[in-house]
């Protein structure tokens with residue numbers, strides 16, 4: 001998702017909250033791999049839930065199937081108030097639960113043999129939290145379409161899926177596959193993730209939509225979208241064969257969608273080129289209209305960008321290129337590669353999702369409009385960078401770092417590409433990441449090491465500088481008596497990124513260190529290549 005707007009609107013509040021960096025026991029229970037989580041590996045969920053828009057309430061159960069890694073007797077399930085767990089059943093027995101805020105510790109009775117597959121049913125109900133500013137807070141959005149029909153959707157990035165269904169709400173452990181059964185009132189349909197298996201019709205007029213996800217899925221990617229949808233589809237000939245692309249929109253928007261959603265196959269073409277095959281052919285690709293801006297829900301990307309190009313009709317780059325595409329279709333779909341295919345283990349490393357995805361916007365521009373246009377786009381988004389604090393956040397408390405993970409993030413990658421200075425290798429790295437970490441949850445170290453190794457460069461100081469320090473490296477220099485003196489300042493130790501500068505009639509590489517270097521120069525000034533996200537200071 002894109003946090004650009006909230007940063008502009010709510011920066012003061014965000015800064016105060018982040019500035020304190022104080023965390024509670026609840027943050028630790030939510031954000032760390034507790035002993036009650038570590039001993040089991042979730043293998044399968046069957047979420048079976050009825051949604052009643054009239055009372056804004058839900059009721060159902062989640063069957064949690066897991067493999068025992070180490071025998072243990074207490075299992076943590078997360079569910080956020082005001083929803084309540086009504087009972088937990090394993091092997092026909094009702095189990096005792098110790099509640100600790102949103103974490104629920106289930107005391108198991110039966111033997112949990114190492115290597116065995118176990119299962120329990122978690123029953124729950126209530127009125128879930130309502131999303132007030134979806135997708136930035138999360139919960140249920142209860143809305144209506146133009147005909148007065150209910151139009152309902154969930155979103156829960158950050159806050160977590162436990163805001164609306166009971167699960168192991170930590171990103172490190174993705175379920176291998178999942179059945180999502182959603183019962184909706186008469187006249188409405190549900191669109192969730194994966195493929196629609198079947199629809200059950202009940203005597204009272206309600207219907208149950210059974211959606212099956214055959215690939216690992218992160219918790220916040222699971223979603224429910226309910227409305228009086230119309231549907232159309234197309235076949236896309238992609239790198240891995242035929243991909244079904246499905247579109248679900250409100251009746252009133254069908255014609256607009258048929259024009260605007262042409263960006264979806266364009267997106268697929270550009271991103272398969274840059275990142276490799278779409279990672280979820282078996283589950284298909286869907287674009288689903290929702291009553292909020294949009295979200296990267298795996299294989300059912302949600303859309304609420306008003307059928308306009310740009311970000312709600314605005315160019316976030318100010319370069320003009322941002323109006324050549326629908327920001328939400330491009331950005332949220334790029335997350336299929338960076339967020340859904342390659343997923344962070346800890347939210348502190350959220351740059352893995354957002355930096356690559358923000359960068360993907362410029363790669364889309366490059367694919368269709370050329371390298372110069374892409375550079376103008378990525379340089380244009382720099383005006384949104386705050387340099388307020390490091391991009392990597394604190395670990396084990398479900399907390400992300402600076403919102404700079406978006407636009408500074410894209411510029412970090414653009415800068416790194418200049419250093420690597422080999423477009424074939426660069427594309428190979430982007431595709432290699434998606435192949436190497438296919439359907440995995442990862443740490444930032446894994447990503448950093450992979451890039452260093454593939455580039456053949458030691459990027460330790462580079463990543464420390466740009467991800468773990470808020471300062472922009474500054475090229476400090478002086479020119480006296482035809483001698484150029486230069487060095488890096490405002491950097492971490494051993495920052496030695498080479499940089500392209502223009503002087504004496506040509507572009508050339510400088511190799512500054514944090515100590516002074518000197519060389520001969522005839523010009524009385526130089527110009528730093530604007531593709532590098534750095535500052536310069538002439539003494």
Ligand SMILES: [Zn+2]
Nearest residue numbers: 001002354357
């Ligand atoms: Zn995003």
